[in-house]
Amino acid sequence: MSGSGGGCSIRAIWILNSIDAVVFSRRFPVVEKRWRTACRSENEKVTENSLSYSVFSLFPSDSELAAAFVERKQREGSARGFGIRVSQSSVGSDSWVDDPITRHIIGLYINKEEEGDNNLLWPLILHIKDESLSSLLLDLPSITGAFMVAHAIGDIVAGDAVEPEVLVSASPSVGGLLDSLTGSIGISGISSRAKPVAAPVASSIPSSTAVTGAVAVDAPKIGSRPLDKDALRTFISSSMPFGTPLDLSYSNISAIKVNGFSSSDLPPADLKQPAWKPYLYKGKQRMLFTIHETVHAAMYDRDEIPDNISVSGQINCRAELEGLPDVSFPLTGLNAAHVEVLSFHPCAQVSERGVDKQAVMFSPPLGNFILLRYQASCGHGPPIKGFYQLSMVSEDKGAFLFKLCLMEGYKSPLTMEFCTVSMPFPRRRVVSFDGTPSIGTVSTTEHSVEWKIVSSGRGLSGKSIEATFPGTVNFAPWQTQRLPSSRSFLGSIADEDSDVETENSNNMVNMEEFIMEKLINDLPPVDLEEPFCWQAYNYAKVSFKIAGASLSGMSVDPKSVSIYPAVKASVEFSTQVTSGDYILWNTLSKCPSAAAEKV
């Protein structure tokens, strides 16, 4: 079946809401027919080989699917599942496969009332042929495609189908659970849930949100607005009329739907108009480039663990150019910026990468688009250096000290627009704090202490400053937190070894360790999408925004941008650097780390 299975077809799409009811479904009978034909031939093959596998070819109704989904949720602990094999995993369940991808590719057991037996909706048949999940995935563009579809639809459902902004960062996409069951010829259903991962440009979500939200991750909310079924229906019909995706660009599809075409929309005289550019631009010609960078840092201030700073960046672009011109410019200084990864928009023609530079040529689509993405190290050195120490003097009182240096070695035009340091205490309630910083202002919220070093409007440019902040913070008495009931099975595990733990606490010599032990004992496990258990650590998170230049050293020289056929067009360039997870780990406590990478 691989002959026709090279493409990508979707068997059906379901959208479930947070109470596990199907709110939208769409089946593709053409794909379904191909699927059944394939099943029949595969089942025949199977009987020849006298293997006891058979493929479930029937199709579940909405109610059956919803029931199966609920059943799976119970089996797998949550809507996403465990992902890797844990003690609750049962044979045949997704987590038994023991691969994180099963949080994205799930199996459903459809219980057909008439037949009274369970039928697995998953590519069973390919397991026979293939040795492993990996080679299976490699063989199935359908899965990849299904994820693309799922993400596209997810954005529509959540109302987040936003083009990348050229000048300001896109709003973060939040919420929106999308469940689609996808498939193609040769594959049974594959369900994927597009969990809206924080969009790359929007990684400015403070990690404290991630901390408090850790438990609620599996309780996604559908956007506050009602599901726009008509928009969805139109999008699906246009983007994959027969279940085979053709174009997932929401902006193009909605533009065509709204505008249509008139006889005045003439095709280019000698060129074929690309499918991804249904309209041609008319008007004043110009080009805009914006570099967005997000800085992630893990600052340890320890001898044995080196600090870790990385920059993820992208060049967003808008080309308001008439016709179908090619644009090219060289990317230089790649080595100096330690640019590691370069990925391009499909419209770009990528040549071999040179030692230190790479030429980029592209035929720009309409509207804003991400021309390229990159990963780099920080060419300028960390914008905020220093340390954070927090020591628990008693169970409810901590003494802390910050000693920071901002923008050391940064020259104009680099400008720090604002800088805030926050100490999140997601599991403790801040009662009061004491202490004055050498610069800036301090405020508290229920679960954090915020220190504004540079407030917006008073940008810091061309000089470096030092900031210290000694103080103490008092918490409300510690209360053992009950685990949410959905995780009660974990609670029972905790009970079992409770007697061991109480003994531990008796001979705990160190006060800090004692408090630590107490705090971590009822920590719920985090989701696999988290890098580690945030709540187990003490840290300060820095948020800032820097304008003026990129931190990696990546830049586009407007003068070197050439357009063919040549036109007169202005080229504008801007940069914006924001902080991602910029973490100062408490020097006196535990911190997560990773071995340094060797390339």
Place this chain on the structure above:
Amino acid sequence: MSLKPLSPQDWESLIDDFQHGGSRRHKWSSTPSLLDLALSSILKKDFPLKIQLIIFLEEFSDSFLDFDEHFLERLVDTLKIIIQSPTDNLFITMSLKDQMLVSTTSIFISTIHQFNIIIVESLVEFLLILINRPNHGPDRQTRGVACECLRELERSHPCLLSHIAGHLWSLCQNERTHVTQSYMLLFTWVIHNIVVHNVNVSILNTSVPLVPFNVPQSLLLSDGCSSTSNGSNNYNYKELRRAMAFLLESPQVLTACGMVEFMAVIIPIAVALELQASMLKVQFFGMVYSYDPMLCHVVLKLYLSFFDAFDGQEGEIARRLMLISKEAQSFLVFRLLALHWLLGLNQSVLSSKGDKKKKKPMAFDSMGLSFYPNVFDPLALKALKLDLLALCMESLKSKSDSEVGNSVEKVFEDGIVSVSAYKWLPPRSTETAVAFRAFHKFLIGGSSHFDTDPSTTTTIMESTIFHSLQGMLLDMMLECQKLVPVIVAFVDRLLGCQKHCWLGERLLQTFDENLLPKVVMDYKLASCFPLFDRIAENDTIPPSRLLELLIKFMVFLVEKHGPDTGLKSWSKGSKVLGVCRTMLMHHHSSRLFLRLSRLLAFTCLYFPDLEVRDNARIYLRMLICVPGKKLRDMLNLGDQLLGISPSPLSNSIFNIQSPRTSHNIKKSRNISSYVHLDRVEPLLVKQSWSLSLSTLGVDSNKPGYLEGIRDSESPVEEREIDGSAEIHIPETETISQPQEPLRVMDSKISEILGTLRSYFSSIPDYRHMQGIKVRISCTLRFESEPFNREWGVDSPASGLDRVDALPAIYATVLNFSSSAPYGSLPSYHIPFLLGEPPKNDYDSHQQVPLDIVLVENGNVEEEIVRAPVMIELEPREPTPGLIDVSIVTNTENGHIIRARLHSIPIGIEDMFLMATVPSDIPKEVIPGYYSDLFSALWEACGSSSNTGRETFPLKGGKGVAAISGTQSVKLLEVPSTSLIQATERYLAPFVVSVIGEPLVNLVKDGGIIRDIIWKDVASDSSLVDTTSVASLDRGPLHLTYFDDEDERDSVVSTSKRNMGCFLILIFLPPRFHLLFQMEVCDVSTLVRIRTDHWPCLAYIDDYLEALFLA
């Protein structure tokens, strides 16, 4: 039938119900002509749900009753009407037109197999008309959709359009709007089908008109496209290459999705036409640098199809995939996918044969170390990166052996750093799960579950990683007990895998060897119990080490027990027993027996908690009584009953095993024929008494007879004791005591009385305290074969272990009852009994040459197939009788058997006991004491007794006994030797004295009768006279004349060789005595009998005859 139109609301709920499925859908099944209604609704100008309804028809039309050919015709008509009506952007929109096209095509494709394919002609023709206007402006989108419709039709009916391929090509060349993609894809599919189905058409030829459209002949004839089977290529190679060149010219116009479709079709064409793959590579390889995952995937597909063309670029692809996984901007799932692709590539390259095998790992380890997880990588990504590291390590390992050991370990350790929080986070944390998953991957390394190479496991066991991991786990357990359950789960996972269970066993062995000696003996040890359980389960590990540790721990618990550790002691103790139980289930009892029984015995005796003690006792009992397999079965059964999972399987087990009382009377009655309770010592006078007591008639008479006798004797006691209130009792005694000195008697009598008084005061009064007990030893056994027949116990016929094949009964209770005055008879409990093996089987078994095992087995059998049973009587009167026996027992398959067994006869000899010795008599003077007691009782039972009216208080002071003696004589005409033998055999304990030198000499040498008073005749004269000696002296001379005149002859003859005399004192419970004075001559013996319980004389006669004459 009137067609009443449905309202939009009706349609809405209908659509909902259909999608919901089940019963909600069925309720519409009776509505007629829904399809007609739907089509007319769509055509209605202001119907608001047109698109929904069309999609609904697409999804469900074939499930209607009135679906037929005519509907398809009407559908095409409706399509034409809608497409041709002008767009008003309100009711007739472009979307509606597009949807109508798509849905109509979709309905055709999914249902056309039911009809003649010719029906598709009108639709195809209409679509062709639509697309035949290249570059036409306003309807370009519709043209594109029509192309897609045609493509799907071509796809489902290959070669449908092949004869008009020329027209399609020229359309494709002309089209320049953005829908050119659809034209291209359509044309590509047509080419694909021509190539794949090997059709001979010219794609340059446009002589066949585009319209009217006719289904090609080949499709009409057969179901599919007729592909010639002669192997030669019919298609025009040159033309097709030109078409390909055209198609490959401008792939940049395609969207990413379009590219996926395009490549999926192009690759098979390229393969078939043997195009140069490098051409494709040049054209498409750049897409690997795109951030669109679909494009990357397309390149991978290309790579997989044309390995050779990408020679040397594997490294580049692998690098690129690795970098995609690092792209923080991408959605996590795509980063995961990239790593999966990499793993998949590696596997597919490894599995492909030949020289390629070497290249990939090379590319791999050049970048292997860049798979170290980053600190901010999501855990899912970390997990997969660790997988890759494990894989890289494999290639590192294979590279060289010298410096690798070190670096492998380093890779492992560095990789784990990113999840090292597992060491201190709660064991349920995700970090822990990821870390242990990584351990597993690293451990099994490259050994997949699919290859059948057995050597791999051994390689792993010798690997560095295995050793360092062992060490790690050991340290982990010693330092951080809360991780033990996780480690256990880890071991379980290995054990659960057919391929890697060796590893798990090996780990357990290591733990057994290295962990057990190091653990600290404190309460925290309990956290290691899950591990101990696994060790106990594994029969490759000798249990001794663990048992020693458990014994130590038990001792620790007992020592540490205090007022505030009650609960702890209980829980830890129970856990220890849990491990013991596991051992019992998985090991041969013989391996465990010594240490485990010590542990259990210690627990029974000293453990502070009652429940633990009880359980230990049960386990100990089981260990001792029940043989291996049966024991394991029993424990297993307990497991299943305790198991919570209500799966149908365990349910049925439960049903089978639930106790069933058998009401089959016939079955129960037969039981006595194969379940036997036998006396160990058969009765001497068995026959005579079985005659007189076997029928109920005699039985019922008997008590009456005895009662009468008791009446005359016992009232004395009863009156005195029962009649008087408690206060009076001491009075009676105080009165009777002062009486004594008043009475006139000689010193000899008073001496006798003194002896008797002190003697009787040591006899317990059964009415107020526990009386003197008589114990009858019996054995219980049953025959296997009839038992199995009756109760249908199908024990597995395992020829090897015969003991296991025998049936068994569990928890047997024997209840005894008797009409004879034997007091209350306690029931007897037998925990386990194995059936007797069939005789012939047993014999053949003995002949098997494997002696050692057999002897052992044989011993076990002897113990187990016969259970000792002790019946305890507390006779109110020394009389023979019958004891009725009833049995309650359980079979293995859950039957409860209740039945009666044969009665056990009780003879007079069972009543023979030694007289009690008051506690103040020193041991060494006991023979003298007995001798004195004999004289006293002899005297007291004599006819001219002076003690007749005396009463003697019994122990406890409440009752008194009076002696009312009777005497009798029995002549036994047996030779002295046999008499001595019989006496030695049956009466030895009761002999208190032997008198007369010849007899003394004979008996003393025998050595059987010991610790008594020996008196030879010589010394006799010198003695101050005692009654007995005097009578001995006189005996032959006087008694013969006066007492036994009838038998004078014999007496005379015997008197000649008088050898001596046995004095025998027998106690008959509850308080009576039987005294024999046996004057032994060569050929006969005269027995003088005195007793204070005359009814017993009736049995004594028989007894003596049976004893000596039989």
